[in-house]
Amino acid sequence: MEExxxxxxxxxxxxxxxxxxxxxxxxxxxxxxKYFMLEMFPYPSGKIHMGHVRNYSIGDVxxxxxxxxxxxxxxxxxxxxxxxxxxxxxxxxxxxxxxWTYENMDYMRTQLKKMGFSYDxxxxxxxxxxxxxxxxxxxxxxxxxxxxxxxxxxxxxWCENCQTVLANEQVSAEGECWRCDEKVVDKSLxxxxxxxxxxxxxxxxxxxxxxxxxxxxxxxxxxxxxxxLGAEVEFTLEGSDEVIKxxxxxxxxxxxxxxxxxxxxHPMVKQLSSGTGREGAxxxxxxxxxxxxxxxxxxxxxxxxxVFTGGYVINPVNGDRVPVYMANFVLMDYGTGAVMAVPAHDxxxxxxxxxxxIPVKVVIQPEGERLDxxxxxxxxxxxxxxxxxxxxxxxxxxxAKGVITAHLEEKKAGKGTVNYRLRDxxxxxxxxxxxxxxxxxxxxxxxxxxxxxxxxxALPENIDFDAKAISPLxxxxxxxxxxxxxxxxxARRETDTMDTFVESSWYYARYASPRHATAPVxxxxxxxxxxxDQYIGGVEHAVMHLxxxxxxxxxxxxxxxxxxxxxxxxxxTQGMVCMESNRCPEHGWLAPEEVxxxxxxxxxxKVIVGRTEKMSKSxxxxxxxxxxxxxxxxxxxxxFSLFAAPPEKDLEWNxxxxxxxxxxxxxxxxxxxxxxxxIGKAKxxxxxxxxxxAKGLRRKTHQTIKKVTEDVGTRxxxxxxxxxxxxxxxxxxxxxxxxxxxAGVMREAVETVVLLLTPFVPHMTEELWTLLxxxxxxxxxxxxxxxxxxxxxxxxxxxxxxxxxxxxTLTLPASSKDDExxxxxxxxxxxxxxxEGFEIKKVILVPKKLVNIVVxx
RNA sequence: GCCGGGGUGGCGAAAUUGGUAGACGCAAGGGACUUAAAAUCCCUCGGAGGUUUCCUCCGUGCCGGUUCGAUUCCGGCCCUCGGCACCA
Numbered sequence: 001m002e003e004x005x006x007x008x009x010x011x012x013x014x015x016x017x018x019x020x021x022x023x024x025x026x027x028x029x030x031x032x033x034k035y036f037m038l039e040m041f042p043y044p045s046g047k048i049h050m051g052h053v054r055n056y057s058i059g060d061v062x063x064x065x066x067x068x069x070x071x072x073x074x075x076x077x078x079x080x081x082x083x084x085x086x087x088x089x090x091x092x093x094x095x096x097x098x099x100w101t102y103e104n105m106d107y108m109r110t111q112l113k114k115m116g117f118s119y120d121x122x123x124x125x126x127x128x129x130x131x132x133x134x135x136x137x138x139x140x141x142x143x144x145x146x147x148x149x150x151x152x153x154x155x156x157x158w159c160e161n162c163q164t165v166l167a168n169e170q171v172s173a174e175g176e177c178w179r180c181d182e183k184v185v186d187k188s189l190x191x192x193x194x195x196x197x198x199x200x201x202x203x204x205x206x207x208x209x210x211x212x213x214x215x216x217x218x219x220x221x222x223x224x225x226x227x228x229l230g231a232e233v234e235f236t237l238e239g240s241d242e243v244i245k246x247x248x249x250x251x252x253x254x255x256x257x258x259x260x261x262x263x264x265x266h267p268m269v270k271q272l273s274s275g276t277g278r279e280g281a282x283x284x285x286x287x288x289x290x291x292x293x294x295x296x297x298x299x300x301x302x303x304x305x306x307v308f309t310g311g312y313v314i315n316p317v318n319g320d321r322v323p324v325y326m327a328n329f330v331l332m333d334y335g336t337g338a339v340m341a342v343p344a345h346d347x348x349x350x351x352x353x354x355x356x357x358i359p360v361k362v363v364i365q366p367e368g369e370r371l372d373x374x375x376x377x378x379x380x381x382x383x384x385x386x387x388x389x390x391x392x393x394x395x396x397x398x399x400a401k402g403v404i405t406a407h408l409e410e411k412k413a414g415k416g417t418v419n420y421r422l423r424d425x426x427x428x429x430x431x432x433x434x435x436x437x438x439x440x441x442x443x444x445x446x447x448x449x450x451x452x453x454x455x456x457x458a459l460p461e462n463i464d465f466d467a468k469a470i471s472p473l474x475x476x477x478x479x480x481x482x483x484x485x486x487x488x489x490x491a492r493r494e495t496d497t498m499d500t501f502v503e504s505s506w507y508y509a510r511y512a513s514p515r516h517a518t519a520p521v522x523x524x525x526x527x528x529x530x531x532x533d534q535y536i537g538g539v540e541h542a543v544m545h546l547x548x549x550x551x552x553x554x555x556x557x558x559x560x561x562x563x564x565x566x567x568x569x570x571x572x573t574q575g576m577v578c579m580e581s582n583r584c585p586e587h588g589w590l591a592p593e594e595v596x597x598x599x600x601x602x603x604x605x606k607v608i609v610g611r612t613e614k615m616s617k618s619x620x621x622x623x624x625x626x627x628x629x630x631x632x633x634x635x636x637x638x639x640f641s642l643f644a645a646p647p648e649k650d651l652e653w654n655x656x657x658x659x660x661x662x663x664x665x666x667x668x669x670x671x672x673x674x675x676x677x678x679i680g681k682a683k684x685x686x687x688x689x690x691x692x693x694a695k696g697l698r699r700k701t702h703q704t705i706k707k708v709t710e711d712v713g714t715r716x717x718x719x720x721x722x723x724x725x726x727x728x729x730x731x732x733x734x735x736x737x738x739x740x741x742x743a744g745v746m747r748e749a750v751e752t753v754v755l756l757l758t759p760f761v762p763h764m765t766e767e768l769w770t771l772l773x774x775x776x777x778x779x780x781x782x783x784x785x786x787x788x789x790x791x792x793x794x795x796x797x798x799x800x801x802x803x804x805x806x807x808x809t810l811t812l813p814a815s816s817k818d819d820e821x822x823x824x825x826x827x828x829x830x831x832x833x834x835x836e837g838f839e840i841k842k843v844i845l846v847p848k849k850l851v852n853i854v855v856x857x
Numbered sequence: 858g859c860c861g862g863g864g865u866g867g868c869g870a871a872a873u874u875g876g877u878a879g880a881c882g883c884a885a886g887g888g889a890c891u892u893a894a895a896a897u898c899c900c901u902c903g904g905a906g907g908u909u910u911c912c913u914c915c916g917u918g919c920c921g922g923u924u925c926g927a928u929u930c931c932g933g934c935c936c937u938c939g940g941c942a943c944c945a
Binding site: 214215216217218219220222223224226228230246247248249250261304327328329330331334335336338339340341342346348349419421539542543643644645646649650651652654656657659660661663664666667670710711714715717719720722723724725726727730797798799800801803804805806808809830841842843844846849850852853854 | 859860861862863868869870871872873876877880881882883884896897912924925926927938939940941942943944945
């Protein structure tokens with residue numbers, strides 16, 4: 001009896017069975033070790049893409065593997081459902097963002113179910129649901145009470161014509177509004193910020209305590225936090241008590257300061273120039289800098305330029321009169337917006353000084369060399385010996401950093417400080433489709449958080465995107481007008497919504513108790529399930545999402561809602577799914593099906609083949625998972641995306657490779673079918689009664705269990721785990737069972753293949769498991785163990801080298817003693833050819849592996 | 858400029874602690890089966906050379922070092938991908 005492998009029929013059947021039986025639904029079980037497997041939840045953009053297929057296939061292998069190993073596995077799924085695309089689609093279709101979002105979620109849920117992922121769908125969450133965001137609003141108000149939320153004036157993109165705030169994505173490269181092409185301008189607005197900088201030090205410190213994270217991601221986060229040690233130094237204004245503070249990492253160069261540079265936005269600029277006759281030039285410069293938009297100013301390796309303000313400050317260590325300039329390269333939002341300039345020892349200051357004829361003063365001399373301020377051509381930025389620095393002369397510049405800082409502290413003219421690049425997190429969005437900021441603005445009480453019993457602040461459903469208002473919510477009077485919770489007087493609701501990164505910063509914790517109705521999380525349940533044991537997602541989230549989540553976890557910890565310091569114990573960042581792109585000179589980018597034999601299917605022009613890069617709709621180098629599933633089935637899609645490359649590397653899409661995966665599944669299917677008769681006759685055996693072939697197959701079976709267990713469980717080498725199973729399948733196909741004992745060995749081998757493949761291709765293995773006459777589901781079966789004795793080879797293959805060069809191999813009984821192996825190697829005819837006429841100086845033996853004979857004259 | 862990856866056959870890759878480089882798969886070529894095709898099965902497959910059941914030399918980006926032995930460790934360089942950056 002031969003039956004064809006009908007993937008679609010099998011997959012539908014088992015997906016229904018798993019859903020009916022609630023196979024992957026879990027609850028807390030104190031007797032079982034828990035394992036929380038989480039993949040980054042998707043944005044409901046419309047359809048799943050190959051990146052999702054890959055990400056979720058990797059996660060599903062781990063989840064199913066751990067489940068079979070007996071862990072209580074929490075493997076949830078949900079939707080990062082707020083965001084701008086829904087709003088854009090609604091504007092375009094004259095529809096509602098909720099409609100678009102919920103329809104997309106429905107479609108994508110169906111797609112994910114067709115992939116057979118082992119999710120506990122009873123825990124599904126959607127962040128746009130009031131039952132989710134009400135708790136986010138509660139967390140916001142608690143953060144507000146703790147001083148972790150504040151309001152600050154900050155600029156946004158503003159369209160004068162539409163009278164609305166635009167997201168960066170809604171501003172064209174030319175700086176125009178996406179809807180009306182009006183030139184976009186900066187507008188200052190009061191916006192909400194989370195004080196992530198309060199946690200900068202802890203976030204940095206813990207990058208050294210996350211051994212389960214890739215070094216790459218930790219480095220990016222350290223970089224982002226950007227800690228630098230230095231000193232804050234106060235320079236007093238000449239003829240005034242006022243001071244300008246600067247931040248420097250080089251207090252050792254303080255005696256070499258010959259000017260100061262301020263950011264054009266610095267608040268002291270006006271005061272410095274007034275009455276100096278420089279007001280006009282200063283004003284021109286400030287106005288000109290305002291005109292250059294932020295992107296252009298930061299972008300180019302632009303010429304350093306500046307202008308003298310006319311004012312002077314006094315150097316606190318030596319009383320020098322220091323002229324103050326404005327410079328285009330000084331940033332208002334890093335340090336203090338003011339820089340002490342030491343041209344002799346900073347390249348940028350050096351160029352500036354030469355350009356504007358400002359003196360250069362050497363205060364650090366390299367050892368064995370003499371710098372001359374007049375003739376030097378670039379700044380000397382390394383360590384050396386202090387000169388021209390008063391009592392510090394002769395000291396090493398490294399030591400001087402601390403000593404001068406202490407000296408400043410004594411004189412009350414400065415102190416040692418730490419500076420971070422990390423900025424507070426601006427969360428205000430002047431958009432509709434997001435979590436409303438739960439604040440009521442009252443003229444007499446100020447900003448008042450919405451009391452817990454009035455949450456959620458629900459998004460109003462009637463919305464008019466054409467209304468001219470600072471944000472869509474601001475146009476809805478019934479939403480805006482309310483009473484102050486404190487004084488009961490008339491008040492106005494905050495109309496900003498939160499950045500969607502806020503929702504994704506705590507969703508992992510909500511999965512532990514997704515329907516909890518009295519708090520964001522049920523502490524007992526989060527204590528059981530958290531932290532996430534394995535988190536998987538794209539490396540594009542290395543900084544923002546993963547840093548914000550770490551911040552939130554620490555905040556929730558400090559509020560007593562969760563235990564532990566970090567949310568994600570192990571992190572895997574999977575690579576992108578890439579494909580070649582094709583471009584027709586006439587028709588632009590072509591999808592794979594629009595190309596026929598290197599030519600455009602439409603016009604016959606020769607296509608230009610682009611380099612392989614991330615699949616993207618704009619370049620049409622995409623494969624639709626729906627087509628793949630309907631052509632080959634989900635198991636093939638899963639297998640290929642797991643086999644073609646290791647998880648953390650980019651995967652190059654290759655249709656022939658998909659065919660190969662499909663062929664392998666067909667081969668496994670036939671392997672089982674063709675052997676059902678023989679397997680039915682299998683009898684138990686003892687190892688002693690097996691022939692060498694049977695013993696060999698049994699050995700291969702156990703070696704494969706060992707390899708796959710290690711590859712999946714400890715190394716995430718899913719591609720080599722699959723290739724190990726392929727080897728076992730090849731071995732089974734070559735094995736000729738003679739009699740019932742051999743059939744017993746074969747049965748064990750075949751069942752092992754089915755068990756080991758279950759995390760990868762679960763539908764097919766369920767079907768085969770049933771065919772093999774096993775009761776119950778293979779998804780519920782125990783992961784096979786291996787017998788270490790069965791893995792041991794009877795014969796050793798010893799590599800033989802002469803002077804480190806391979807000269808052949810020896811096959812010897814496993815029981816051979818080291819001396820016997822050495823002797824056999826020396827006797828070997830190929831070896832003799834290379835040792836004759838030489839003196840044998842040394843024989844090196846690596847037990848069970850290799851003999852190296854060292855010879856010389 | 859700083860930080861972090863990576864560089865191995867025609868291609869995707871493997872080599873877990875310094876010990877037989879190229880497992881597994883794709884592509885390609887040859888063969889079997891078939892009226893034929895598809896499917897399937899079998900064989901070959903890093904390069905060069907030779908006295909061709911086998912042997913020799915070369916080969917993991919480049920140059921050097923350590924070692925009996927280096928894809929693996931060390932030093933220097935090249936290329937490439939990613940992140941950060943007028944960061945004071």
